[in-house]
Amino acid sequence: MMQDAAPATMTDEETAAFAEQVFDCARRGDADMLTRLLGSGLPVNLRNGKGDTLLMLASYHGHFEAVQVLLKHGADPLLANDNGQMPIAGAAFKGDLPMIKLLMKHGVPVDAAAADGRTALMLAAMFNRSEILEFLLAQGADPSLQDARGATALVAAQTMGAVDAAARLQALAG
Known part of the structure; x- marks a missing residue:
């Protein structure tokens, strides 16, 4: 069982193990534990060695309630990881429309992008996620943006050979 807060006398190894448990809570979507940890002073925008925030991990793995907890505690949904990926792009990659709507x-912003310039619309198009593509377009996503x-x-x-998405975007361009 994980403790609610890291003791002040932890060794570096213990601190690293505790941090890994915290990131596992986000990956598993343990909203209750995240609530307790954040209430005990855990920084909401804590990052792992790859630059992933707790919000990035929870949203990427589709944990709606955990994402709500993190956002309620002030998590920044515009922080990109070291690969230049943002939570909304990860949700588009995974095909998670409810997560995109929550974010x-x-x-x-509908056209939010990190250093790689990839928007959620681009990822939805790449992976032929028609429902997400239509939602983002309806929200004002700009199909002319470039990565x-x-x-x-x-x-x-x-x-990527995403035939339906390509046809829909071609019709917009025409």
Whole structure:
């Protein structure tokens, strides 16, 4: 059983093990434990060795309640990890429309992108996630935006063979 807070006298090894348990709570979606830890002073925007925040891990793994807890405690939904990925892009990759809606409700712009320039629309297009594509377009997502390599959502869809997404975006461009 995990303790609610790290004791002040922990060794580096113990601290690393405790931190790993904290990130596992986010991966598993343990909203109750996250609530207790955050109430005990755990920094809400804590990052692991890959730059993933607790919010990134909880949202990527589809844990709606844990994400709500983290957002309620002030987690920044615009923090990207070391790979330049943001929680909304991870949710689009995973095909999690309710998570995208939750993140947007908490201030994430529809065209939010990190250093790689990839928006949720681009990821939805790449993986032929039609429902997400339509939702993002309806929210004002800009299909003409380009990622860091100059690819638009249409190019991403074409590159990945996402036929439905490519056809929908081609119709918009036409």
